[in-house]
Amino acid sequence: xPVRVHPFVLWRGAVFFKSGxxxxxxxxxxxxxxxxxxVPILLGYVFVGMxxxxxFVSNGYPYYWAALMSLLIYAGSMxxxxxxxxIAPFGLMEIALITLLVNARHIFYGLSFVDKYKRMKxxxxxxxxxxxxxxxxxxCSQPAPQGVDxxxxxxxxxxxxxxxxxxxxxxxxxxxxxxxxxxxxxxxxMTALFIVIFIEQWLSAKSHTAALIGLICPLVAMAFFxxxxxxxxxxxxMTLALIALRAPIERGLAQGEDNAPSIPETTQADGGGxxxxxxx
Amino acid sequence: MMSTGQILAVILxxxxxxxxxxxxxxxxxxxxRPTPAIIVYLGRVLPPAVxxxxxxxxxxxxxxxxxxxxxPELMGIASxxxxxxxxxxxxxxIMGGTAVYMLAVQLIFA
Numbered sequence: 001x002p003v004r005v006h007p008f009v010l011w012r013g014a015v016f017f018k019s020g021x022x023x024x025x026x027x028x029x030x031x032x033x034x035x036x037x038x039v040p041i042l043l044g045y046v047f048v049g050m051x052x053x054x055x056f057v058s059n060g061y062p063y064y065w066a067a068l069m070s071l072l073i074y075a076g077s078m079x080x081x082x083x084x085x086x087i088a089p090f091g092l093m094e095i096a097l098i099t100l101l102v103n104a105r106h107i108f109y110g111l112s113f114v115d116k117y118k119r120m121k122x123x124x125x126x127x128x129x130x131x132x133x134x135x136x137x138x139x140c141s142q143p144a145p146q147g148v149d150x151x152x153x154x155x156x157x158x159x160x161x162x163x164x165x166x167x168x169x170x171x172x173x174x175x176x177x178x179x180x181x182x183x184x185x186x187x188x189x190m191t192a193l194f195i196v197i198f199i200e201q202w203l204s205a206k207s208h209t210a211a212l213i214g215l216i217c218p219l220v221a222m223a224f225f226x227x228x229x230x231x232x233x234x235x236x237x238m239t240l241a242l243i244a245l246r247a248p249i250e251r252g253l254a255q256g257e258d259n260a261p262s263i264p265e266t267t268q269a270d271g272g273g274x275x276x277x278x279x280x
Numbered sequence: 281m282m283s284t285g286q287i288l289a290v291i292l293x294x295x296x297x298x299x300x301x302x303x304x305x306x307x308x309x310x311x312x313r314p315t316p317a318i319i320v321y322l323g324r325v326l327p328p329a330v331x332x333x334x335x336x337x338x339x340x341x342x343x344x345x346x347x348x349x350x351x352p353e354l355m356g357i358a359s360x361x362x363x364x365x366x367x368x369x370x371x372x373x374i375m376g377g378t379a380v381y382m383l384a385v386q387l388i389f390a
């Protein structure tokens with residue numbers, strides 16, 4: 001199975017986190033750097049995970065299958081789609097095809113990490129498995145701070161995010177119907193995270209062409225394919241547009257490079273000033 | 281109700297195909313040969329585009345032509361953007377914007 005990297009790393013991180021001594025332990029440093037940045041995802045995943053768990057058990061199935069899905073599948077929108085697989089009969093080929101279509105956007109996410117992950121041999125398996133929309137957003141917008149080991153930082157972010165998702169699923173499946181306060185609207189935390197990252201990228205980018213392509217293509221795709229089927233056509237349109245405009249975009253990016261690097265891959269190690277600064 | 285074996289089969293197939301979509305770029309370009317220039321380029325420029333797409337996708341259910349006319353979403357976005365341009369503090373922007381949105385859907389436009 002894909003989850004092959006020591007679960008006790010997180011436990012060790014938690015123990016060191018409590019002990020409070022600021023030593024040079026790389027896992028502890030990575031955990032300190034990662035945790036505050038995952039708080040928005042904590043809010044979003046716990047809430048959406050609860051919604052999933054609640055819906056799953058409402059079909060009459062026991063809670064542990066929901067937890068197993070969040071452990072092994074770990075894909076938010078896909079798991080909601082998969083709820084249907086347990087109600088009406090579906091063939092396995094049909095299920096595979098639906099999954100492929102719903103998750104095809106992930107094929108494009110890994111492109112940003114192909115080179116980087118070549119240097120992360122042991123960690124690569126789990127990092128690739130856990131590359132959700134939200135984890136992707138964090139990893140490509142918030143590089144490891146100076147002095148923090150990148151592999152462990154990426155791993156901590158990924159494992160924390162999945163733990164929120166699994167915890168939310170379990171909570172929803174076990175006690176979801178008895179939550180004492182109204183959580184409606186909490187899922188907006190994830191939209192807010194995307195907006196913040198978009199603003200940060202906009203402010204630091206020397207070329208806004210890619211961001212504009214990303215705004216226009218999904219709207220075009222929505223007009224043609226409807227709001228629930230926009231992702232895959234939008235991804236393909238965006239990729240085509242980015243390839244077609246490669247020359248001007250690369251010129252735009254190159255012009256800015258004398259001043260400050262702008263694209264995540266080349267961003268300087270960030271001191272934690274803008275991102276996650278409120279968690280201290 | 282499905283049997284345990286059927287449930288496991290459904291979960292494993294879904295998990296396997298999901299993992300394949302995430303691993304595909306590494307399977308095709310992750311070897312020891314240098315990554316093609318076009319892939320390196322796409323890896324650099326896709327993140328800002330994808331972020332915009334995820335925003336559009338997250339807001340897809342907001343209707344502009346029926347009550348409440350996307351107003352909760354507009355208030356949420358304005359709060360996030362305003363807070364962020366003012367303080368540049370990620371957590372504050374996200375929590376503030378989410379609080380405004382929750383107030384909007386639970387109290388104002390309930």
